[in-house]
Amino acid sequence: MSNESTITLRADWGTTRLGSQPIPVHCGRLAYDLDLGEWECAWCDDRVHVRDVPGWPHRNPGPGEVR
Numbered sequence: 001m002s003n004e005s006t007i008t009l010r011a012d013w014g015t016t017r018l019g020s021q022p023i024p025v026h027c028g029r030l031a032y033d034l035d036l037g038e039w040e041c042a043w044c045d046d047r048v049h050v051r052d053v054p055g056w057p058h059r060n061p062g063p064g065e066v067r
Contacts, residue, residue, distance in 0.1 A: 010048050014026075014053070014054065022057050024048060024056070029042040037049050
C-alpha cells in the first residue's frame with residue numbers, strides 16, 4: 001500500500017540560482033523546465049519534480065531537513 005503524501009527526496013539533484021530564480025541541477029548541469037514543476041537534466045535526461053529536489057525554496061522541509 002503506497003502513501004501518496006510521502007515525499008522521496010532525490011539526493012542526486014540539487015539547486016542553484018540563476019539570478020534570483022532557483023534552478024534544479026543534475027550531473028553538474030542546469031536542468032530544463034518542462035512544465036508544471038517538472039524538470040529534465042540537460043545531460044542524462046533524468047526527470048524530477050521540484051517537490052523532490054532537496055533545498056528547493058518553495059518546498060516544505062521533509063523529515064529531518066533543516067531550513
